[in-house]
Every structure is written in C-alpha cells, then in structure tokens.
Amino acid sequence: xxxxxxxxxxxxxxxxxxxxxxxxxxxxxxxxxxxxxxxxxxxxxxxxxxxxxxxxxxxxxxxxxxxxxxxxxxxxxxxxxxxxxxxxxxxxxxxxxxxxxxxxxxxxxxxxxxxxxxxxxxxxxxxxxxxxxxxxxxxxxxxxxxxxxxxxxxxxxxxxxxxxxxxxxxxxxxxxxxxxxxxxxxxxxxxxxxxxxxxxxxxxxxxxxxxxxxxxxxxxxxxxxxxxxxxxxxxxxxxxxxxxxxxxxxxxxxxxxxxxxxxxxxxxxxxx
Amino acid sequence: xxxxxxxxxxxxxxxxxxxxxxxxxxxxxxxxxxxxxxxxxxxxxxxxxxxxxxxxxxxxxxxxxxxxxxxxxxxxxxxxxxxxxxxxxxxxxxxxxxxxxxxxxxxxxxxxxxxxxxxxxxxxxxxxxxxxxxxxxxxxxxxxxxxxxxxxxxxxxxxxxxxxxxxxxxxxxxxxxxxxxxxxxxxxxxxxxxxxxxxxxxxxxxxxxxxxxxxxxxxxxxxxxxxxxxxxxxxxxxxxxxxxxxxxxxxxxxxxxxxxxxxxxxxxxxxxxxxxxxxxxxxxxxxxxxxxxxxxxxxxxxxxxxxxxxxxxxxxxxxxxxxxxxxxxxxxxxxxxxxxxxxxxxxxxxxxxxxxxxxxxxxxxxxxxxxxxxxxxxxxxxxxxxxxxx
Ligand SMILES: Cc1cc2nc3c(=O)[nH]c(=O)nc-3n(C[C@H](O)[C@H](O)[C@H](O)COP(=O)(O)OP(=O)(O)OC[C@H]3O[C@@H](n4cnc5c(N)ncnc54)[C@H](O)[C@@H]3O)c2cc1C
Numbered sequence: 007x008x009x010x011x012x013x014x015x016x017x018x019x020x021x022x023x024x025x026x027x028x029x030x031x032x033x034x035x036x037x038x039x040x041x042x043x044x045x046x047x048x049x050x051x052x053x054x055x056x057x058x059x060x061x062x063x064x065x066x067x068x069x070x071x072x073x074x075x076x077x078x079x080x081x082x083x084x085x086x087x088x089x090x091x092x093x094x095x096x097x098x099x100x101x102x103x104x105x106x107x108x109x110x111x112x113x114x115x116x117x118x119x120x121x122x123x124x125x126x127x128x129x130x131x132x133x134x135x136x137x138x139x140x141x142x143x144x145x146x147x148x149x150x151x152x153x154x155x156x157x158x159x160x161x162x163x164x165x166x167x168x169x170x171x172x173x174x175x176x177x178x179x180x181x182x183x184x185x186x187x188x189x190x191x192x193x194x195x196x197x198x199x200x201x202x203x204x205x206x207x208x209x210x211x212x213x214x215x216x217x218x219x220x221x222x223x224x225x226x227x228x229x230x231x232x233x234x235x236x237x238x239x240x241x242x243x244x245x246x247x248x249x250x251x252x253x254x255x256x257x258x259x260x261x262x263x264x265x266x267x268x269x270x271x272x273x274x275x276x277x278x
Numbered sequence: 279x280x281x282x283x284x285x286x287x288x289x290x291x292x293x294x295x296x297x298x299x300x301x302x303x304x305x306x307x308x309x310x311x312x313x314x315x316x317x318x319x320x321x322x323x324x325x326x327x328x329x330x331x332x333x334x335x336x337x338x339x340x341x342x343x344x345x346x347x348x349x350x351x352x353x354x355x356x357x358x359x360x361x362x363x364x365x366x367x368x369x370x371x372x373x374x375x376x377x378x379x380x381x382x383x384x385x386x387x388x389x390x391x392x393x394x395x396x397x398x399x400x401x402x403x404x405x406x407x408x409x410x411x412x413x414x415x416x417x418x419x420x421x422x423x424x425x426x427x428x429x430x431x432x433x434x435x436x437x438x439x440x441x442x443x444x445x446x447x448x449x450x451x452x453x454x455x456x457x458x459x460x461x462x463x464x465x466x467x468x469x470x471x472x473x474x475x476x477x478x479x480x481x482x483x484x485x486x487x488x489x490x491x492x493x494x495x496x497x498x499x500x501x502x503x504x505x506x507x508x509x510x511x512x513x514x515x516x517x518x519x520x521x522x523x524x525x526x527x528x529x530x531x532x533x534x535x536x537x538x539x540x541x542x543x544x545x546x547x548x549x550x551x552x553x554x555x556x557x558x559x560x561x562x563x564x565x566x567x568x569x570x571x572x573x574x575x576x577x578x579x580x581x582x583x584x585x586x587x588x589x590x591x592x593x594x595x596x597x598x599x600x601x602x603x604x605x606x607x608x609x610x611x612x613x614x615x616x617x618x619x620x621x622x623x624x625x626x627x628x629x630x631x632x633x634x635x636x637x638x639x640x641x642x643x644x645x646x647x648x649x650x651x652x653x654x655x656x657x658x659x660x661x662x663x664x665x666x667x668x
Contacts, residue, residue, distance in 0.1 A: 217340030
C-alpha cells in the first residue's frame with residue numbers, strides 16, 4: 007500500500023496581512039505548513055502504523071509543489087514520520103488548482119499509489135479543489151471532508167464518515183481512491199486500520215515531530231521533478247480581479263440589561 | 279485545537295548559531311508546551327507537583343533525551359538545542375516546570391559520563407522515556423555552597439553501600455526514582471566524596487516536602503537516609519573521585535540556569551509589552567509614555583546582551599571548551615538580567631502584576647532561586663575570581 011499525501015506551504019495565517027497593489031504582499035511572510043495537510047499526514051501515519059508492533063502497513067509519501075529550496079514544510083512532515091518526499095519544483099503561487107491537481111495526479115500515477123490523502127483546503131486561498139480535481143483526473147472514487155476513516159484491508163476499501171449539515175454520511179469506497187480530510191480526522195479515535203486496536207486512543211491533534219524524527223528527516227529520500235518532466239505545462243486560468251482587506255469592525259458595546267440590548271437593536275442597529 | 283492552529287514552524291533566523299533543525303525543535307517544544315503544559319500549569323502550581331504523565335509525554339517526543347547518547351534512547355544535540363528547548367519551556371512562565379521536568383538534566387549527566395555500562399543501561403532508558411524521574415542531591419541541611427565538606431556518609435557493607443545522613447532542597451525530591459547523591463566515602467574534604475545513584479525505593483530512605491517562595495509545581499524535598507542500603511553497582515565512577523564530577527556537572531547546570539533566566543526574562547518583556555499596549559491610563563495606552571518605553575528598551579537591551587553572552591559561551595562549549603569563569607559570570611549576568619526584567623515587568627503591570635495568575639507575578643517569585651541555586655551569586659564570583667587568577 008502506498009499513500010500519497012499532498013502538502014502545501016502557505017504564508018503564516020496568524021500574521022497580519024500586507025497589501026502590495028492588487029495583491030497580498032508575501033515578500034516578508036513566514037511560510038508555514040498548511041494545518042489541514044498536517045491532519046492529512048497524521049491520517050496517513052495512523053493508517054500506516056500498527057501500534058504496539060513494528061510492522062508498517064503502508065508507505066507514506068508526502069508530495070509538494072513548491073520551489074525545491076523552499077521545502078521546510080516537507081522536512082517537517084518527514085520529521086513527523088512520513089517515509090519519503092516528492093517535490094515538484096515550481097512556483098506554485100503562479101498556478102491554478104487544476105495545474106496543481108494535474109501534477110499531483112501524475113506523481114500519483116508514476117508512483118503507483120493506492121490512496122491520495124489531502125487536506126480539505128489550504129488556509130491561504132481556501133480553494134477546496136485539489137483533491138476533487140485529482141480524483142477526476144485519475145478517474146478514482148473520492149470521499150471529501152473525511153471526519154472518520156476505517157480501512158478494511160480484507161475488502162481493500164475505505165469507509166469514510168463525512169459530517170454534513172444534517173448528520174453524518176458514511177461512504178464506502180474501493181481502493182485506489184482519493185480522500186480529503188477535515189479537522190475532526192485527528193480526534194483520538196477517528197482513524198482505524200484494522201491492525202492497531204480499535205480502542206487505541208491517539209492524542210488529540212496531529213502528532214509532534216519528535217527530536218529523533220527531526221534528526222532523521224534530513225536523511226530521508228526526497229525526489230525532485232520538474233513540471234516538464236511530468237508532462238505538465240504550468241498555467242493558470244484564474245485571473246485575480248482584486249484583493250481588498252475586509253472592512254474594519256466597529257468597536258463593540260457592553261450593555262447592562264437585555265432590555266437595553268433590545269432597545270439598541272431597534273433604535274441603533276435597526277435590525278428588529 | 280482549533281481550525282486556525284497557532285502552532286507554527288518558524289523559519290530559521292539569520293544567525294550563525296541556529297539551523298533549520300533548531301527551529302524544528304523549537305516548533306516541536308512550543309507546540310508541546312501549548313498542548314500539554316499551558317492548559318494545566320496553574321493547577322500543577324497549586325498541586326505542588328507535576329504529573330508523571332507529563333514526563334511520559336515529554337519522553338515520547340524525545341525532549342528528555344536531548345543531549346544524551348543515542349544508545350540509551352537519547353538524541354544528541356548541541357548547546358543551542360538545549361537553549362532552544364529551555365527557552366520554549368519557559369514560555370509557560372513557570373520555572374518549576376523546567377526545574378522538575380528537566381531535573382534529570384542535572385541528575386543524569388554524571389551517570390551518562392561516568393556510570394558503568396550496567397548502571398547506564400538500567401537507569402538512563404527509563405528516565406529518558408519519562409517512566410522514571412531523576413534528581414541530583416548535593417545540598418545538605420548543614421550547607422550547599424561548601425560541597426567539599428558534605429557530611430552524608432556511605433560505608434561499604436558486603437555488596438551494598440550503607441548511607442546515613444540527609445539532603446535538603448532537592449528538586450524532584452518527592453517523586454524521584456533515581457537520586458544521584460553526593461556522599462562521603464572517604465576522609466575529610468574533596469578527596470573523600472563519591473556519587474551514588476540511590477533508588478527511590480531504597481530501604482532506609484524517607485522524604486518530606488518543602489514549601490517554597492516559588493517553583494511551586496516543582497516538588498522540593500528533604501531526604502533522610504538511615505542505614506539506607508544501595509547496591510555497590512550504583513556507584514558513579516570511581517570511589518572518592520566524585521568531587522570533580524560534581525564540579526563539572528555544575529558547569530552544565532549553570533549554563534542551564536542562565537538559559538532559564540534568559541527565557542523567563544523574555545517572557546517578562548513580552549508580557550510587559552502586551553500589557554503596555556493594551557492598558558490605558560489618563561486616556562492613553564501605557565506604551566505611549568516615554569518612561570514605559572525606556573523601561574522596555576532597557577529590558578530588551580539587557581536580554582539581548584545576556585543572550586549574546588550565552589551564545590558565545592555555548593559556541594565554545596560545543597567546541598570542547600569549558601570556560602569556567604565565563605560560565606560563572608554568565609550565570610550572574612543572566613540572573614541579574616532576570617531580576618531586573620521581572621521587577622520592571624511587575625511594575626509595568628501594576629496591581630495586575632501582583633495578582634496570582636499573572637506570569638510575571640510567578641516569575642518575580644522565582645528570581646531568587648536562580649541566583650542562589652546551582653551555586654550562589656557570591657560563590658560564582660569567588661570561583662570566577664580564582665579562575666581569572668585574581
Ligand atoms: C528551589 C531550590 C531548589 C534546589 N534544588 C537543589 C537540587 O536539586 N539539588 C541540590 O543539591 N541542591 C539544590 N538546591 C540547593 C542550592 O544549590 C543551595 O541552596 C545553594 O547551593 C546554596 O547553599 P545554601 O542554601 O546551603 O546556602 P549557604 O551555603 O549556607 O550560603 C548562604 C549564603 O551565604 C553566601 N555564602 C556562602 N559562602 C560564602 C562565602 N564563602 N563568601 C561569601 N558568601 C558566601 C551564599 O552566597 C548564600 O547567599 C536548591 C535550592 C533551592 C532554593
């Protein structure tokens with residue numbers, strides 16, 4: 007079993023935004039890993055490991071489209087426990103999701119992977135597109151926004167729980183397949199692989215890179231491809247029409263009673 | 279855990295000392311502190327001890343193994359790695375956390391350096407995994423500065439050492455499973471001192487807790503040894519050769535104390551800046567007052583100079599030197615820096631800085647232990663002056 011996990015670097019979402027003309031200025035940004043990709047890597051690692059046992063049930067490969075010398079996020083995921091990396095050396099900021107999906111799909115094909123796991127979105131553009139597009143390009147079944155996942159190795163299938171507006175939808179999809187994960191996939195009991203005891207309690211959230219993992223990360227194999235070598239011409243069919251900061255919110259007020267609140271909602275906010 | 283995660287991978291700063299690996303370590307320890315420590319630290323301070331589960335969690339990410347040999351479950355790391363880890367632990371604003379969670383950092387280096395292979399294999403792996411807690415016991419009720427004249431005795435009886443005496447002010451003393459203890463095995467003075475790893479369940483060992491000004495979540499104890507029997511194999515290094523081991527262990531401890539002082543001074547600065555930005559007096563934020571800004575600049579200047587001093591010494595230590603006078607002066611420089619920054623931070627927070635729950639209130643109570651423990655300020659000056667040939 008080979009699991010490919012997409013990982014992206016993004017400008018630190020906790021930094022305040024700077025604007026340059028009609029764009030967000032990232033020239034002095036700190037680049038960090040997309041949090042949802044951390045959840046994706048955690049999902050793959052939970053699938054691959056057999057707690058209490060040394061055998062690994064899957065190889066976990068992290069794949070990033072990024073300039074090859076800006077790979078710290080890839081190293082971070084190798085330190086967390088992924089087995090190796092694949093970098094597509096390109097300026098991903100100049101590409102649209104379709105191009106990224108094509109590159110990811112091509113890596114998936116060449117590696118002969120069985121499963122693609124992605125974060126449901128990246129926190130910068132919040133596009134929520136790559137996994138679905140890659141599934142389309144690969145013509146594979148998909149389950150997006152996975153909150154729980156059970157790997158049935160006998161049936162070579164995944165059962166995925168998706169939180170939807172009116173409840174939880176449960177889908178069973180055969181492998182090979184594409185899954186995108188939501189935040190709740192890293193709750194202590196969200197991922198089951200049939201090997202680790204079903205009642206094993208993982209710690210809440212993605213695991214931390216251990217000191218040993220950090221030391222080992224640099225020794226792990228990372229292949230670098232160019233888009234051309236993968237037969238993809240980078241392009242973008244998306245044009246940015248404008249970028250503006252959200253309006254500043256006015257200061258709030260603290261009122262001393264429900265009556266005052268109602269009065270203000272009628273007379274000042276005029277919403278009642 | 280929230281949809282917007284605040285833990286972050288910090289890119290390597292432009293500095294000759296720090297690599298990407300240091301920043302990866304920083305990120306791991308920062309997140310560990312945010313997840314495992316910050317939500318509970320106030321409770322642990324009230325409890326007067328850290329839970330054993332915390333040691334296990336720290337063992338799991340390899341934090342307890344930092345700087346110890348790989349064959350016993352450690353991860354080699356240079357002085358800068360130690361500094362980064364300490365600085366990040368300090369962000370929880372509790373010196374007691376650093377003191378007790380990392381008490382093996384003073385208790386175990388003599389074992390790793392001088393212990394027999396059997397002793398190392400027995401003691402180090404469970405300590406580095408966080409299953410066992412380690413402590414160092416030098417200080418006695420009769421005095422801590424004058425190590426050469428310690429009184430706790432150990433005499434050989436068959437295949438056991440029999441220990442009589444007491445130790446006090448021992449960090450992690452209530453919980454420790456392995457206590458690296460300085461004992462008199464020979465005649466008077468420094469030539470009669472040995473180091474012995476006393477198991478926490480050794481017959482004849484009893485302990486009582488000490489209530490302190492600060493470091494509340496660190497369990498400090500007085501230990502009593504009455505015909506306490508310890509297997510001969512628990513001797514660390516050669517008999518009557520313990521004094522040099524204790525002295526060289528102090529170097530690492532003093533560098534560590536300097537790191538804690540700098541980490542805590544930085545927290546004081548950060549807290550004071552945040553408060554001064556948000557607090558308004560006479561219609562304006564405090565930070566707009568020149569008096570306040572100058573206080574903050576003085577703090578930043580002190581921290582910057584002290585950090586640079588530590589880094590310069592750490593660089594030399596990583597190259598095999600132990601500049602003893604500099605380490606002594608650094609310890610004093612750093613603890614004075616902290617006394618300065620803690621005092622000003624509490625002042626800037628005003629009454630809010632005096633109320634339990636403010637980080638700076640706790641840190642203010644923790645300044646003195648750093649200028650007394652691990653070699654008091656006066657002792658540091660004496661040692662430095664001898665080393666400088668004055
Ligand atoms: C919270 C806490 C945790 C501690 N943890 C540990 C631990 O884990 N293990 C351990 O072994 N010890 C520990 N200690 C003890 C610490 O190392 C000693 O307190 C310290 O070495 C000083 O010893 P003392 O308290 O006996 O003071 P003394 O040696 O009695 O000295 C008293 C004062 O006199 C000054 N003084 C002493 N001699 C001279 C001199 N010749 N000239 C001028 N001035 C002098 C000292 O500077 C000091 O201020 C801890 C202390 C504290 C407060």
